[in-house]
Amino acid sequence: MKAVHFGAGNIGRGFIGALLFEAGYETTFLDVNDKLIQAINDQKQYHVALATDEKEETLVQNVSGINSASDTDAAIRAISEADLVTTAVGPNILQHIAKLLAEGLRKRYESNQQPLNIIACENMIGGSSALKEHVFTYLERAEQTVFSELYGFPDAAVDRIVPNQTHEDMLRVTVEPYFEWVVETADLKGGQPPIPGIKYVDELRPYIERKLFTVNTGHAAAAYLGYLKGYSTINEALQVKSIRAMLQGALKESGEALIRTYSFDRDEHAAYIERIIQRFENPHISDDVTRVARGPIRKLGPNDRLIRPAKLYTEATGEPAGQLAYIISAALKYNYPNDPEAMELQEQIKQHGYQKTLETIAELPASHPLTSAILNYLPA
Ligand SMILES: NC(=O)C1=CN([C@@H]2O[C@H](COP(=O)(O)OP(=O)(O)OC[C@H]3O[C@@H](n4cnc5c(N)ncnc54)[C@H](O)[C@@H]3O)[C@@H](O)[C@H]2O)C=CC1
Ligand SMILES: O=P(O)(O)OC[C@H]1O[C@](O)(CO)[C@@H](O)[C@@H]1O
Structure with a gap:
């Protein structure tokens, strides 16, 4: 074959x-x-x-x-x-x-x-x-x-x-x-x-969304928060209590969105999240935050690992996804000079501001409750 x-x-x-x-x-x-x-x-x-x-x-x-x-x-x-x-x-x-x-x-x-x-x-x-x-x-x-x-x-x-x-x-x-x-x-x-x-x-939909909005959402959280605080690897970032807590909070929100959308069992999903965090912590792997954070414009797309679970959560609960909103704000600050998309993102923000940039790349209108939750974490 x-x-x-x-x-x-x-x-x-x-x-x-x-x-x-x-x-x-x-x-x-x-x-x-x-x-x-x-x-x-x-x-x-x-x-x-x-x-x-x-x-x-x-x-x-x-x-x-x-x-x-x-x-x-x-x-x-x-x-x-x-x-x-x-x-x-x-x-x-x-x-x-x-x-x-x-x-x-x-x-x-x-x-x-x-x-x-x-x-x-x-x-x-x-x-x-x-x-x-x-x-x-x-x-x-x-x-x-x-x-x-x-x-x-x-x-x-x-x-x-x-x-x-x-x-x-x-x-x-x-x-x-x-x-x-x-x-x-x-x-x-x-x-x-x-x-x-x-x-x-x-x-496939439940499988890919569960994977993308847990493995990739969690990994992206560690990467963008880690980069913002000056850490080089995912392992280093995860040792910081505040980053770990934020990552767990984000996966709780994406988990809630997934459970409500696909009727996953709550306990099984909690165990799935824990297993994934353990995978991120594999001591035999040194994973650069800049690899996991690569391509922030793609990662801030409307159907990708940050915006879609945050929107699903906000729509399902009536509350803006606060932890995911914070991670989205960190992704918007991602300015690694060797990442062409990061540079393009920063240029868009410089020219049009955060709200317009979110509208363009994440397809999030100004009126969406998530938009104001994200903008709250960013300079005016
Ligand atoms: N690395 C990982 O842990 C995972 C990656 N993925 C996905 O797998 C895909 C590949 O990721 P990686 O292997 O990490 O990236 P990579 O950068 O290691 O590999 C991509 C390869 O594609 C080649 N390539 C680029 N343009 C090409 C073209 N026009 N024609 C043929 N080859 C071309 C590059 O030269 C490179 O060798 C991505 O979609 C990624 O999201 C999915 C799960 C895990
Ligand atoms: O490959 P992407 O989509 O740029 O994102 C990196 C992510 O993909 C993976 O390489 C594998 O799922 C993760 O390590 C990380 O969350």
Whole structure:
């Protein structure tokens, strides 16, 4: 079985690539980082180590790479011959891989009419659906009709903390032992890809929202609050009582929103939150606050980890989500100079002020009770 995976980064190698190998796939990584692709083709294997006392390792084999920026023909051929396509490139990059993917599907259709699934493994709601929309902008109407029948874009949720890697061997990845890869069955074509690590579900929404609004909300809270107080890593930030209390308060609010929306069991959800905070505290992982905080404009989007749970809470309880509002105000202050989105955010705030910026990037109108709760924590 052949898989093509876009994005040979932390999640690509450390999570999806490892699970594809264990399931028996031969994986071709497509990436625009030439050094990474060369290393994959030189070594033809890499190690994934678990962040545990025992540091258990898996040797991932049957891998190769293609520079999808410079060798588009080879990339298109690989897609045309694949049994599965996956991505872990970042939500904002999906639009940039769409043209190549469309050309790969077109070439594939010329030579065989076998079904194919394309699974976006990104931190976003509806990642594969969004990728499908981008891909379809490059197709003729008739192609869209046929490809809709043949090619599935099942949405997915992925959960595994993979921090920035600092090994001498650029392919080696250290990952937390926990992982969850959930795929919605509705848009699968030609049966379920035989990957033991995947959990197939009829309805993804509760899974992805529970994950995004607990793991990612909590992590973002530690990152933005930690950055504001001058800490470099998530572990350092979590040792500060006030940050920890704020994070727990934020997860209580997002938890309330989730429980009311999806009828989750209250005690089970409390235990889920505790397990996640323990994952953040893994002593074998050093995770930079700037990695977890990266892309603040995306993270302040209307459906992302801060604004959506805060809105859901406010609408469900009639009270503004005070803890989340404080974390949103910290995110609005995020000014890490090496993060282009942080710089763009600060520029928008400088030009238009906090309220207008919130209206633009978070789609929060001035009249929403959450808006005034956030603005209360910010300079006028
Ligand atoms: N690192 C983590 O713990 C987790 C990350 N995710 C999600 O996985 C996705 C990837 O994250 P990471 O692996 O951490 O990022 P990363 O930065 O380590 O990897 C992204 C890779 O995509 C490549 N890339 C960029 N543009 C490309 C293009 N046009 N074509 C092909 N490849 C391209 C980059 O060169 C890089 O190797 C993101 O959506 C993230 O939210 C989800 C769960 C956990
Ligand atoms: O990958 P993103 O969406 O930029 O956000 C970083 C977050 O994603 C993770 O990498 C994995 O869920 C978390 O460690 C962190 O909360």
